[in-house]
Amino acid sequence: MITVTIDGKEIKLEKPVTVLEAARSAGIKIPTLCWHEQLERYGGCRLCLVEIEKMPRLQTACTFMVADGMVVRTETEQTANVRRGILEFLLINHPLDCPVCDKAGECELQNLVGKYGPAKGRYKEKKRKVPESLEDPIIVRNMERCIMCTRCVRMCEGVQGASAIDVISRGGHSHIEPFSGGKYDCEYCGNCISVCPVGAIMSRLHRHSFRPWQMENEIETICPYCGVGCTLIVQVRDDVIKRVVPRIGSVVNNGLLCTRGRFGYEFVGSKERLTTPLVRIAPKTQSGVGSQESTLSQPPFDKGGSQGGVISELFREATWEEAISLVAKKLSEIKEEYGNPAIAGIASPRCTNEDNYIFQKFMRVALGTNNIDSTARTGFAGAQSFIENIFGQGATANIISGLSNSDLVFVIGGDPTTVNPILGLQIRACSRNGGNILTIGNFKGLEYFSPQKLVPVLYTEDILLEGIVTVLKNKKRLSDANSKLEAKIKDISTSIEDVKNICKIEEKDFNEFLNILSESTNPSIVIGKETAQSNGASYKLLLLSAINYLINGRLYLLSDRANEQGLLDMGCAPDILPGYRPVSYVESKRRYESIWESELPGKTGLTIFEMVNAAKNGSLKAMYVMGENPVYNLPDSKTVEAALRNIEFLVVQDIFLTETGKLADVVLPALSWAEKDGTFTNMERRIQRLRKAVNGNGMEDWRIISEIARNMGKKFDYSNAEDIFNEICKASPLHKDLTYEDIEKGGGIYPYKGEPLRDGMEEIQVHNAERLSVNGKLYLRIERPLFHSGTLSRRAPALVKIYPEAVVRISPDTAKALSFKEGEVVRVSTKIGSIELPVVIDKALDNFSVMLTNNFEGKSAYRLMGYDIEPVTRASVLDGNTVAIEKAGL
Amino acid sequence: MEKVLLKNIENPNSADINEYKKIGGYRSLLKAFDYKPLDITDIVKKAGLRGRGGAGFPVAMKWSFAYADTKFPKYLLCNADEGEPGTFKDRPILEKNPHLLIEGMVIAGYAIGAQYGYIYLRGEYPGAYHILNKAIAQAYENNFLGDDILGKGIKFHLAVHRGAGAYICGEETALIESLEGDKGQPRMRPPFPVNVGVFAKPTVINNVETLSNIPLIIEIGDEEYSKIGSSDCPGPKLYCVSGHVEKPGVYELPMGTILRDIIYKHCGGIKAGKNLKAVLPGGITTPVLPADKIDCPMDFVSMPKHGSMLGSGAVIVMDETVCLVKVCHRALKFLEHESCGKCTPCREGTGWLRSILERIENGEGVEGDIELLLSVSGNMLGKTFCPLGDGAASVVQNFIKHFRNEFEEHIKDGKCKFKSLRV
Amino acid sequence: MLSKAAIKELNEIRQKYPDASAALLPALYIAQREFGYLGADAYEAVSDALGVPRAIARGVGTFYAMYKHKPMGRHIVQLCTNVSCMILGAEKLSDFLKNKYGLETGGTTPDKRFSLVIMECIGACGTAPAMLVDDDFYENLTEKYIEEILEKYK
Ligand SMILES: Cc1cc2nc3c(=O)[nH]c(=O)nc-3n(C[C@H](O)[C@H](O)[C@H](O)COP(=O)(O)O)c2cc1C
Numbered sequence A: 001m002i003t004v005t006i007d008g009k010e011i012k013l014e015k016p017v018t019v020l021e022a023a024r025s026a027g028i029k030i031p032t033l034c035w036h037e038q039l040e041r042y043g044g045c046r047l048c049l050v051e052i053e054k055m056p057r058l059q060t061a062c063t064f065m066v067a068d069g070m071v072v073r074t075e076t077e078q079t080a081n082v083r084r085g086i087l088e089f090l091l092i093n094h095p096l097d098c099p100v101c102d103k104a105g106e107c108e109l110q111n112l113v114g115k116y117g118p119a120k121g122r123y124k125e126k127k128r129k130v131p132e133s134l135e136d137p138i139i140v141r142n143m144e145r146c147i148m149c150t151r152c153v154r155m156c157e158g159v160q161g162a163s164a165i166d167v168i169s170r171g172g173h174s175h176i177e178p179f180s181g182g183k184y185d186c187e188y189c190g191n192c193i194s195v196c197p198v199g200a201i202m203s204r205l206h207r208h209s210f211r212p213w214q215m216e217n218e219i220e221t222i223c224p225y226c227g228v229g230c231t232l233i234v235q236v237r238d239d240v241i242k243r244v245v246p247r248i249g250s251v252v253n254n255g256l257l258c259t260r261g262r263f264g265y266e267f268v269g270s271k272e273r274l275t276t277p278l279v280r281i282a283p284k285t286q287s288g289v290g291s292q293e294s295t296l297s298q299p300p301f302d303k304g305g306s307q308g309g310v311i312s313e314l315f316r317e318a319t320w321e322e323a324i325s326l327v328a329k330k331l332s333e334i335k336e337e338y339g340n341p342a343i344a345g346i347a348s349p350r351c352t353n354e355d356n357y358i359f360q361k362f363m364r365v366a367l368g369t370n371n372i373d374s375t376a377r378t379g380f381a382g383a384q385s386f387i388e389n390i391f392g393q394g395a396t397a398n399i400i401s402g403l404s405n406s407d408l409v410f411v412i413g414g415d416p417t418t419v420n421p422i423l424g425l426q427i428r429a430c431s432r433n434g435g436n437i438l439t440i441g442n443f444k445g446l447e448y449f450s451p452q453k454l455v456p457v458l459y460t461e462d463i464l465l466e467g468i469v470t471v472l473k474n475k476k477r478l479s480d481a482n483s484k485l486e487a488k489i490k491d492i493s494t495s496i497e498d499v500k501n502i503c504k505i506e507e508k509d510f511n512e513f514l515n516i517l518s519e520s521t522n523p524s525i526v527i528g529k530e531t532a533q534s535n536g537a538s539y540k541l542l543l544l545s546a547i548n549y550l551i552n553g554r555l556y557l558l559s560d561r562a563n564e565q566g567l568l569d570m571g572c573a574p575d576i577l578p579g580y581r582p583v584s585y586v587e588s589k590r591r592y593e594s595i596w597e598s599e600l601p602g603k604t605g606l607t608i609f610e611m612v613n614a615a616k617n618g619s620l621k622a623m624y625v626m627g628e629n630p631v632y633n634l635p636d637s638k639t640v641e642a643a644l645r646n647i648e649f650l651v652v653q654d655i656f657l658t659e660t661g662k663l664a665d666v667v668l669p670a671l672s673w674a675e676k677d678g679t680f681t682n683m684e685r686r687i688q689r690l691r692k693a694v695n696g697n698g699m700e701d702w703r704i705i706s707e708i709a710r711n712m713g714k715k716f717d718y719s720n721a722e723d724i725f726n727e728i729c730k731a732s733p734l735h736k737d738l739t740y741e742d743i744e745k746g747g748g749i750y751p752y753k754g755e756p757l758r759d760g761m762e763e764i765q766v767h768n769a770e771r772l773s774v775n776g777k778l779y780l781r782i783e784r785p786l787f788h789s790g791t792l793s794r795r796a797p798a799l800v801k802i803y804p805e806a807v808v809r810i811s812p813d814t815a816k817a818l819s820f821k822e823g824e825v826v827r828v829s830t831k832i833g834s835i836e837l838p839v840v841i842d843k844a845l846d847n848f849s850v851m852l853t854n855n856f857e858g859k860s861a862y863r864l865m866g867y868d869i870e871p872v873t874r875a876s877v878l879d880g881n882t883v884a885i886e887k888a889g890l
Numbered sequence B: 001m002e003k004v005l006l007k008n009i010e011n012p013n014s015a016d017i018n019e020y021k022k023i024g025g026y027r028s029l030l031k032a033f034d035y036k037p038l039d040i041t042d043i044v045k046k047a048g049l050r051g052r053g054g055a056g057f058p059v060a061m062k063w064s065f066a067y068a069d070t071k072f073p074k075y076l077l078c079n080a081d082e083g084e085p086g087t088f089k090d091r092p093i094l095e096k097n098p099h100l101l102i103e104g105m106v107i108a109g110y111a112i113g114a115q116y117g118y119i120y121l122r123g124e125y126p127g128a129y130h131i132l133n134k135a136i137a138q139a140y141e142n143n144f145l146g147d148d149i150l151g152k153g154i155k156f157h158l159a160v161h162r163g164a165g166a167y168i169c170g171e172e173t174a175l176i177e178s179l180e181g182d183k184g185q186p187r188m189r190p191p192f193p194v195n196v197g198v199f200a201k202p203t204v205i206n207n208v209e210t211l212s213n214i215p216l217i218i219e220i221g222d223e224e225y226s227k228i229g230s231s232d233c234p235g236p237k238l239y240c241v242s243g244h245v246e247k248p249g250v251y252e253l254p255m256g257t258i259l260r261d262i263i264y265k266h267c268g269g270i271k272a273g274k275n276l277k278a279v280l281p282g283g284i285t286t287p288v289l290p291a292d293k294i295d296c297p298m299d300f301v302s303m304p305k306h307g308s309m310l311g312s313g314a315v316i317v318m319d320e321t322v323c324l325v326k327v328c329h330r331a332l333k334f335l336e337h338e339s340c341g342k343c344t345p346c347r348e349g350t351g352w353l354r355s356i357l358e359r360i361e362n363g364e365g366v367e368g369d370i371e372l373l374l375s376v377s378g379n380m381l382g383k384t385f386c387p388l389g390d391g392a393a394s395v396v397q398n399f400i401k402h403f404r405n406e407f408e409e410h411i412k413d414g415k416c417k418f419k420s421l422r423v
Numbered sequence C: 001m002l003s004k005a006a007i008k009e010l011n012e013i014r015q016k017y018p019d020a021s022a023a024l025l026p027a028l029y030i031a032q033r034e035f036g037y038l039g040a041d042a043y044e045a046v047s048d049a050l051g052v053p054r055a056i057a058r059g060v061g062t063f064y065a066m067y068k069h070k071p072m073g074r075h076i077v078q079l080c081t082n083v084s085c086m087i088l089g090a091e092k093l094s095d096f097l098k099n100k101y102g103l104e105t106g107g108t109t110p111d112k113r114f115s116l117v118i119m120e121c122i123g124a125c126g127t128a129p130a131m132l133v134d135d136d137f138y139e140n141l142t143e144k145y146i147e148e149i150l151e152k153y154k
């Protein structure tokens, strides 16, 4: 126990901390500027100098460690004079432009000068003049105002790990710059903005549009983008979101945000938002006939209004009453005429648990079908159920921050720093804490974190993984704890020769990798969507499960949508009911029948891909799409489009008129994430509260559906999201007895009070796919960029400014072989289509791959990608799409 | 006194290992290996060797701290940054007697348990870089460096790391940062380099001259060694004298030689029969001494008692034609240029002081400027992160303390009367 | 891109350090030699070679006075003007360089033959005034001597 006296107060401490921390623990505030609780100690600004008895010099409280018996004085005449002196130094070159500075009101320098008194104007020389840098579309840099606390640099390098900015030059010439000196080439997390104490680094999104004290409301909610589920503070003025900031201390992201969370909010106020229900007037023609195809790739709206241009040719506006009764009537008729299996619904990983719960209940109770699925089917759903079948429910529900405490993180199938950026930071932190990063493949975002890489030839990952299992199982003893899995492990074996010859991995690298892997005591395995969507995915997942078992690790499954986990937990899948209870279990079915007071269909429904096929062959007559854009977000999107055109009655409920919406018979405007209450469940299976921040036109998804259900004579009486949540927690055995209150108190973390599903696991099935041989061809693969996330990010101007257009990425060797220059426009073609795009040469790419994102209308990867279905996980397999690129115009 | 550090340097081939061996080189190394590491530290302690880099810190104390730390590997760094203006004492060792330094480093490495050493050489000594690299290669060939030195099972590897023009890298923690490939900005202490130094390992940093004393101490023993120079500050010392003396240069003299004697006896007095005005006795950041205050023994202990510091032993002699406002201004210009920018008072204060001095020197000073100089430097003194900022403040305060009238005259006359005298 | 020889040299230097990033200063010297000065290309080459983020490489490079950030003349005249040299007339010599050769501080002659860099102390105070031309020391300078010296550098 250490006892120190600060300003006469006796403070007892368990372990040595800095004087500053000791003082803060006792409520004594010492002024600081360069110190920041998220950053490493620095001691540069010298503002926190305090008197310490028996020390000849003043000491900086932010760096000096307490010792037993120490006596500290933080506010004396001497310290006040020193601080005035320091502030004078900071002000001699600082412009006095507070009246026009956006930071005024929340500027730490301004506040301190207010406290210690202004300097006396003794500086007669010229102030340093640096023009404001507006070269970047997102971040404005004003180096005149910079006080060189280096908080931004320490954030960028030491926490974010992007190392995109640094202090340039030295001494009085020091200033902060990105590499180019002007525009940033960074991850645009904006965490530098968060920590800048003055107005030197700021966001351009709300430049000169408000003063901090004019903010009317601050709402704590959850980010709409990815499965990490970061807490956002949404700041509102005049019913408009002015700014989104993180909160230090929030559980998942603790004061940090990624680019999407921080800058991606502007879609909420987009002029393109749907405001009234729309009913189709134009006849539906098949794609390729007439002008229909081109309408899809045109901008959805003319400038200046949501109901102009192309749209008014397709739809007329309708009242809610009309639209709702029309939907109810048509669905009832189709159900009557063709039977339940002719109807299907697509749920949304962007909608809340409450929305998704009501959606599946509606499909099952009102329409009597289990034909419910979502884009989670493209990877996450199947991979998770495969893993849970081996290790039990919750196997992937691991705490994200646990990654930084792992001694090893093994990454495969996707760059976590772009798919789930805040999770990616935990991997970087692991490396910084001395942990090992092992990757199968090349991940740019981990480049500076000393990854030990094995990069097998494209489509030979399974052999490498077999090799790893083969070595591991000889190094580790099988414990018989999981006999089902062990039986499988016993059959796995391959030779190092195969690893060397087929994967083209050096034996030395392989051995080193395995030594590190097998010596780890607290490992984590992170699996991305590329693995889940690959040829032979189920076998790879088995191999990864085997590795996980042998090294006793934790599994993380990357998830690129905010509520992918929640949607599954809510039963939005053809084979599961809420709480992840199989439809085929009689007890589950009975349970829900009694709670919902309705008979339920017993037959497993169609997956999203089966729905597309059914639509194509005409057996699917009606479809209800909630908050999803399958024409865009499913591979082979042109086929999907044609299939949906074939549907007799298509309802699309969304916040924008998407590509899918344009095919609809009725379009229903929903509220966006910022306009409603509810919950999301993140990839840790943490349930978190969404809170309404602004008003919107439209209704909550659950409310629209409830209205339709009521119109169909079903009892769907809910007055708010909480009502629904309470029903969920009554019905779902997994969520038993949870309440919003529990969640707010932090009780939303898995395992909840209820029961995970542990019994009734099935045999492990794998599909041994035939290997694709690469022999010199080029393959189209999906790029998952940090800055985009489909339909939402396309309408977020800031994100579009950062990554404005579709590009095709090729390796330097490929570029050389085809003699393409950076920026040159080329035609990219596959069996099913072609698009013209500018080339980007990417050093991180191998010579077999051509990368394209699925984020730009008319130029999306899915327009060019065919797929197979993995028989076990039932996910789409995107491997094997050969591609040709040639100069455009030839 | 017989030359030790500069022994043989008139020999044009003095940097060659064979020439060095001819005059008894590397014999101390053999002898040292017969001692236990701690015994060597003990001998150095009894010899009373203090660091020659400027601070005069007892060498054996540093060594024993590093030896006691349990982390491995350990590092021995030689500070060859020699950046303090006026200092050129290490250069002759580096260029003409590199093997003396290498021998000293191997012994020191053995004493502290370090298996790796680096010589952090200032970028401005390109010649020394090549000479040292060659000398190191020779030492490897002769098995004085390597995994099994002289078959004694002792390992020590040595490399030269070239700085790139930053005075602050002479400060130990900034030197470490720079060696690690970072900006040379000082680190906070604790932890001290002896525990967490370069590559986060225990590290001893000693000056070139300091390490070059080690072979001598081993050769003649602590008793003989401590007879050289001042009693509380023994050993030979390299004084480098520049400015207005007849015979400027590097002088190897016993520690504690009287400043006046250095100037008048050894350096032949003031150039061209002019009068002495002021001396910067240990480099430009040590307090200036007026002509009548130079009867002081030049060692670490005595100099503070006489109002200055030994510093690096760089004696800059200024005659009556020199304008001290200008010298003060030049010193601040240097320190402004070299401020690493980490801490507020130094980053902002050095530039402010320099600009006030510039005004005064240019005849644009106004009443109150001297008070302003004192106040601004007062706001720096004791508040900076490292001694560079303190040094800047103290330069200004000491010039004003001894030569206030010269500053006042500049302001009153609106011009510098020395301008016409300038060479 | 660095030349093959430069990469080989860098790899050898790299072996002297436990961390690749510690080789940054020597790598910047090599890149400066290869590219003439440290511009974006040079920093990117170093960043690729050592795995040091390029913004950091540039931050470090700009901290040190001996790295050049714009094209320089074929020979760099590095004149010391610190106190010992100053009181022995270095400023007059810098005036001389300006008047006779058109060499301004930090500037380059139109024929790209010389660039002038004003140095802080170069450790030749005992033989002041002094300068370095490229890697060679010249001491006890006079105007006439400077003329003779510069003749040697074409
Ligand atoms: C600003 C500053 C510059 C310094 N420059 C040098 C230098 O150039 N050479 C040197 O040996 N020591 C220099 N020192 C002193 C070193 O920090 C350190 O005390 C010395 O290397 C220790 O070696 P020693 O114990 O052998 O003297 C400097 C210190 C400061 C604060």
Ligand code: SF4
Binding pocket: B168, B186, B338, B339, B340, B341, B342, B343, B344, B346, B347, B384, B385, B386, B387, B388, B389, B390
């Ligand atoms: S006093 Fe401060 S700014 Fe100056 S060199 Fe030291 S740490 Fe850097």
Ligand code: FES
Binding pocket: A031, A032, A033, A034, A035, A042, A043, A044, A045, A046, A047, A048, A049, A060, A061, A062, A063
């Ligand atoms: S807050 Fe302590 S020095 Fe800046």
